[in-house]
Amino acid sequence: MTNASNAAPAAAQGGRKFGDVILDLQNISLRFGGVKALTDISFNIREHEVRAIIGPNGAGKSSMLNVINGVYHPQEGKIMFRGQERKKMEPHMAAKQGIARTFQNIALFKGMSVLDNIMTGRNLRMKCNLFQQALWIGAARNEEIAHREKVEEIVDFLEIQHIRKTAVGALPYGLQKRVDLGRALAMEPEILLLDEPMAGMNVEEKQDMCRFILDISDQFGTTIVLIEHDMGVVMDISDRVVVLDYGKKIGDGTPDEVRNNQDVINAYLGSGH
Amino acid sequence: MGFFIETMLGGLMTGMLYSLVALGFVLIFKASGVFNFAQGAMVLVAALAMARFSEWSNAALGGDSLFLANVIGIIGAGIVMFAVAWTVERFVLRKLVNQEGATLLMVTLGIAYVLEGLGQTFFGSEIYSINVGMPKDPVIMFEGLIEGGVMINKEDFIAALLAAVLVGGLTVFFQKTSVGRALRAVADDHQAAQSVGIPLNKTWVIVWCVAGLVALVAGIIWGSKMGVQFSLVTVALRALPVVILGGLTSVPGAIVGGLIIGVGEKLSEVYLGPYVGGGIEIWFAYVMALIVLLFRPQGLFGEKIINRV
Ligand SMILES: Nc1ncnc2c1ncn2[C@@H]1O[C@H](COP(=O)(O)OP(=O)(O)OP(=O)(O)O)[C@@H](O)[C@H]1O
């Protein structure tokens, strides 16, 4: 395997250019009691790329994502964000740094409408204080309207105009996944973490989702970290791939390199994929 | 006929206060998953603070301005309730997130005792009065419509109006503002709320402050009616069957449940009371709540409980 993970290859699709390393994970180890979820894992993420994390069930993919957005705090290792070591932080602080995410098990606000769910993504960008809000005066109202416009743009982008006012609990699975993505997009993040955004979807829904992900990457230049089980999808849309197995990194490189990596082949054959 | 309507209205007016206190329970439960047994103690502490601060400032002002003294009393009590909210979040909730509901319930029982104890240590344990100038005399209304008219207690009417305004205001705040939306988000899903940048700690302080505000208003209303004394603790617990009836997670449930219990209590007291002996209004609310539970375990408006097997 070449040193592809450290070189900045010219973008495969759409002439996208990768920037510098935005997030560098160094020797990350995470344990839950006796369970070693991640063992000494290092890899980096470059600006504007689509970086996939793959691996069999229980490999530690979601744990890795949770480390990046501050849900879990690794016992060992460093996270460098734009060249600076990141302090231990909670998810809402990671959000402030421009890291947004979707969830493997959809975690929408079920009681709220699609619009309201996506509106929560604008929370950090709202400036009006509690007092102004409590009195619902001019400034707060204008702010609300401005953010509503942004949310409507996202609704259009994801082609969910027809369900704008529906309570999300009542939506079919595939659409819920889309709303989940919309909420993350509303944050206008620098880094977007997607935990199996296509799980449980049919072919058509998967195609739509792929298109959205590539459009996000092209139009907004968002750095995307993607966990996905569907190999076809991964090979199609990602620029670089990290492979995990039993909490260890067994491969890292372009889709082609990973595909021909013997360890990866063994891991996948061994676990029946 | 006039008497029946009178009883109904009386019930609705008390019910509005129950709704208000029930709202305090529901908000905290939704946002932090805690059934706040200390709500009653919060009413007591708020009323005590209000009574004593206004008494002290009245004395300091030489008894010249009752209005100013009351304003100072309200501000003082508000600060006390904020301190309670902040302390509870900092030293209790933050450490106990994701614990079992039963653990958290026991913790709020503890908070209740601490609040009752500290409140009485700081502010005294006698009976104090709150005088915010509530009119005490009844009026006759609707004389043209119903023979003999309907007698309404002005104090109850103003109290109910105040409670209704606060309930309405809170509902709008929760539904229409972005802070309200953030609170609902936390109530729905902690993880997801944090992932969009909503900090749990701040949210909990806000929610407990709102519960403190509810407690303050309830404390002022009841305190001015029956004096500020230890029994205020139990008054708040009369909203308990309301949340059972309305569903712990439902704001409309708290409102409607409060009204139903208020009216049910009054009607049972007046029409059934003579047959079964006095005191019926105290247990009748629970009977109504239990009957609802038999048919709808999640309460009238609560979310349906689905057991996935
Ligand atoms: N909160 C937790 N507490 C205890 N163990 C955990 C926790 N989260 C993850 N684990 C364990 O860590 C290991 C990795 O889990 P993780 O969810 O990261 O895998 P994954 O690669 O995302 O799998 P999948 O493809 O099934 O989503 C598993 O053994 C899992 O049981």
Ligand SMILES: [Mg+2]
């Ligand atoms: Mg996973």
